[in-house]
Amino acid sequence: MGVITEDQLRHMFRKKKIQSGSTFVVSKDCLLTPAASSYLREHHIPLMRENLVSSPIEQSKQPLFEQETLLPSVQRKICLEIKKLKNLLFFHLLEENDMYAEGWLYLEYQQEWLANFSRFDGKTLSAHPPRLSGMIYRSPLQRRILRYSINEIEYQVEKVSQLLEAELPAYLAIFMLWAEELQSIIQLPKNE
DSSP states (O other): OOEEOHHHHHHHHHTTSSOTTSOEEEETTOEEOHHHHHHHHHTTOOEEEEOOOSSHHHHHHSOSEEESSSSOHHHHHHHHHHHHHHHHTTOTTSOGGGBOHHHHHHHHHHHHHHHHHTTOOOOOOOSOOOOOSSOOBOSSOOHHHHHHHHHHHHHHHHHHHHHHHHHOHHHHHHHHHHHHHHHHHHSOOTTO
């Protein structure tokens, strides 16, 4: 049984034995110090443990590795930012009667779309949600609160798109089509 420290990982990183984005594999009986685990997380290096199986028959039945984290930390960060965007679509500062029922249903559909999109499972998603037949906001409404909510959503869309561009560019185009459609729907009417 061995122990891996942060100092050892730093040395390996400098010698290019491990790199950001690559998987660090250790045997099941090896211990990692808390600082070493933090170092791997900070450098976006997923940790995998080897299964130690005694007989060759059992070895063929079990997967070679068991992953400690479900998603790499960068992908988890993107998922959390998408979850925040999904929560912003609740427009929690608005009253129930500030928006037509069709508008609320449209936003619920968008939240569901985001939940499916954030799985990054490769399934084809429609970037074009159903169109609304009319306006979603009732008059009179609290314009200042609405403007704040819309600005927060636009900020979060930009944040998610930057993360996708850097880490998952294949998903960026789908997300941007969806975001443009959403932003055109939630904008304040021009005549107000």
